[in-house]
Amino acid sequence: MKVKSIVVAAAVAAAFASPAAFAQAKEQFFPSLVYRTGPYAPNGIPFANGFADYLKLINARDGGINGVKITFEECETGYATDKGVECYERLKGKGPTGATVFQPLSTGITFALTDKSFNDHIPIITAGYGRADSVDGTVFAWNFPLGGTYWDAADMLVQFVGKKEGGLDKLKGKKIALVYHDSPYGKEPIALLEERRKMHGYQLMLLPVTHPGVEQKATWLQIRQQRPDYVFLWGWGVMNSTALKEAVATGYPREKMYGVWWSGAEPDVAPVGEGAKGYNALVFLAPAGQGQVHKDIIKYVYDKGQGTGKKEDIGDVLYNRGLVSVMMAVEGVRRAHIKYGKRPLKGEEVRWGLENLAIDEAAIKRLGFAGFMTPVSTSCVNHEGDAQARIHTWDGKKWVVQPGVYHADTSILKPMIRASAEKYAAEKKITKRDCAKEAG
Amino acid sequence: MRKNWPVLALGAALLVGLALPLATGASSLGFYIEVLLGGLMTGVLYSLVALGFALIFKASGVFNFAQGAMVLFAALAVARLAEAVPLWLAIVLATAIMVALAWVIERVVLRPLVNQEGVTLLMATLGVTYFLDGFGQTVWGSDIYKIDLGIAKEPVMILEKLFEGGILVNKEDFLVAMVAAGLVAGLTLFFQKTATGRALRAVADDHQAAQSVGIPLNHIWVIIWSVAGFVALVAGVIWGSQLGVQFSLAQVALKALPVVILGGFTSIAGAIVGGLIIGVGEKMAEVFLGPVLVKAFDLAGGGIENWFAYVLALLFLLVRPEGLFGEKHIDRV
């Protein structure tokens, strides 16, 4: 471990001095923007651990991606946009071919990096977060919200409560409160919820919670007064557990609370323990638990003393999400190898791989993710793949996945995505890609 | 009396604002009382942090920005120690740590900076804040930790016969209020009745005079920072038991600034009353004024409690710069 770190560090230091010197090395560099400190650390740490462990596994088990060794370096963002941008600039030129793909795990940082991607030609994977309109690959040429966006999530939640009431038309006159993190992350779903409100005639209460989210007394007093039929929780970090605590304190039934997939992990409910029993959240791609890939990680990484985190935390919701997120990036590289040859790839080449992802059930099984992932296939126009999610419920000790799979209604989402992407293209003066031409 | 009219006007305006939700029928009496109680509880927590501020400012003239970081540090210490030893022992140990911290701060930061301007000292405490944030997380970790005081968190409904829907209260909140009251009573006794307390008051009044009658300034400062550290610990334990101990605690403590402005920088009673006013004021504003503003200006959600305290403090400054209970000799233009 030590020797390897020193080698990596030396490589990094050398790369700082002269990037050309290492052009021959057969390595693929994965930057890792993490937050292991600050208010969001409890959620950032498991994700970062999963991310790092999977890359270590690929090196230890397979000797890299098709023989190309993976190197990676972490940079601490503290969930702050300006630090994230600095990390991006620092890491984007490292390794023989530059950064492969960025995964900032922050919607705010995603907004800033999207801006830079047009010049730097490095893809950004935002699995389950980021800009909802970046599904449109013709405008957002470098963004990949693989597996789902916040609009998908909000749409699924509305469908779910609609089903619970016995039909979407029954939502008329019902009251839904959105308790959200007051940042681009929390505000993203509002547009979709407003759109659905116009269709179904429910009432929407918007209750923003200021960063970092420990001050929610007034929010929950308002909920107590208005008694909404459902509360959608769109929090991150300590805000989630605080919301649940306040729900306990104001006696709002946890069964009526539905979290987005970022509000449904162990650090969100564990501090509340029994009090959070009955709380539901969406879960996409990877629920909690262990499968073949986890066994491999324990065998090849942890048993050799190279694990990033604690062994008992393997298989947590956010850990698994880190695994899946980086796995898709690795698969993107693998896919691009078919077209460009088995060598270190540039960001542009990796993009082709990500745009032609075809992770089907067989591939999922082969990769050891059976039961932890749904198939993803992308194209130049559609950078998301197929968004689907389930609901899981906290039983006081663990997350229990409920039956039923939800898909976002594309007939509602598509026009919204197009309109929003057009607006972005106009504001930024971006010329759209012609996917038909690129394919031919 | 004539000079007091702006204060009276502001007070009257606030009272009218308080009464409006009831008068206009925007709220039932039961719910109104719940908001009031919620505000008071938040206020108690603000008061506890503000108390630390006021103590240090009174004795050493330092505007201690690091009070929030001290709250976090103390809470982290208690939470992590309580994993290994019983809670009471953890609190004792953490108190010892806070005293040691006070001693170090006095030695390393304050003593070399004696006689510097207020702004310089303020900046120094900002430096201490950064240091403590990093140090605390290095030593104790940056996850969420629990402090369990062993009190049920499920609310109880009372007075259901009197009000429709009853009033929701938490046992924990009452305990918090009791602890705060006890702390204030203890501190008051300490300041009024003990020799050390008298020395502290002497230092607060006039550093040089106190020194010339033989009161050791450095000692006094260590004591006052220790007391402030202890207050931070109490605030941290209470806050931590309600919200979980995490890095974010330090940021909420910023609300203590408008509290001390409102109450007066040097007054213990001011810190308490100011905290309660700010707590009640911002919760009332958020719950009752927020939705009105949102509707009127088509805002994207309320959230006015984030600035309400500061604007209230600013208004108050304009009509009564020394605060509610502050001493009159104040830098005025």
Add this chain to the structure above:
Amino acid sequence: MLYRENGQFKSTYASDQQMLPIAQDRVFMVLLLAFAFIGVPLVTSDYVFLSLLIPFLILTLAAIGLNLLVGYCGQISIGHAAFMAVGAYAAYNLVLRVPQLNFLVVLLLAGLIAAVIGVLFGIPSLRIKGLYLAVATLAAQFFSDWMFARVKWFTNYAHSGSVQTAPIELFGWTVETPVEKYLFLLAVLVVFTLVAKNLVRGHIGREWMAMRDMDVAAEVIGIRPVYAKLTAFAVSAFYCGVAGALWGFVYLGSWEPLAFNLNLSLNLLFMIIIGGMGSLLGSYFGAAFIVALPILLDQVPIWLGVPISTATSAHLALMIFGALIVFFLIVEPHGLARLWAIGKEKLRLWPFPH
């Protein structure tokens, strides 16, 4: 030996009052500017431009703005990021709603709008001062955080509350690559520094300093406190407004209200305290220090080859940052600019100190 002013006689008032009275200083300044405009773009990598130099230039501008108020006029503010936010959002809306405006005009207008808001929040300074004023400026900070997050018009009804901008255009020149951004910012900063230098040397600057040193005495000799303080607030907010617009358009490209939060305000304050209050040069030093230090602290373990975890290094960086601030306050409360002045003084006598 080289740095002596012997034999340089001032025979006119103009030469006595010039900005750099010593010939060597003038030569040095010309060389420095030549290096900054020509030398730096030749040797520097994109990373250094984007992560160090561009933020450094913009934050220097903001620090000069804050220094005019705090260092020269003695009115403390912990909320100056609010004026940067005003400038940024004003510029965004101007570009959006009046697209035919030249960006330089937009910059100036954004600065002016920030100046108006600055005067508004400067009014309490007529009644309170010192730490009390600091808390009053915090009100500006939190109010602006709230306003730009909530009032949808400011962000053009963006559903996420985040706004984005196109690269700026000046007379057909698109400022897009890091070098272009750097040169543009450098030019802006040089102009604004010159203006600031002349402001503080002139009538108005002397009024500010008189207010700072003793307000009652200043009033006695006929300086109107209302005028002096409010102009200081206006000019200071103007500088920060321009800096804010540049921060948004040139550095961030897309931003949310959190980009201008309390942390930025505190960092500005650190810059002028560490750099030196009441010194324009100090604003440069302070900004360089605050921009470079966290990045350096991050990199040091990597350079040394010490394998420590990301979290530990981030925590260590926080601790060292805090400790260094305390250290500087103890060792040199007048800031880096004072060290520079001492160095210059020594240089005059070197190598024959007697």
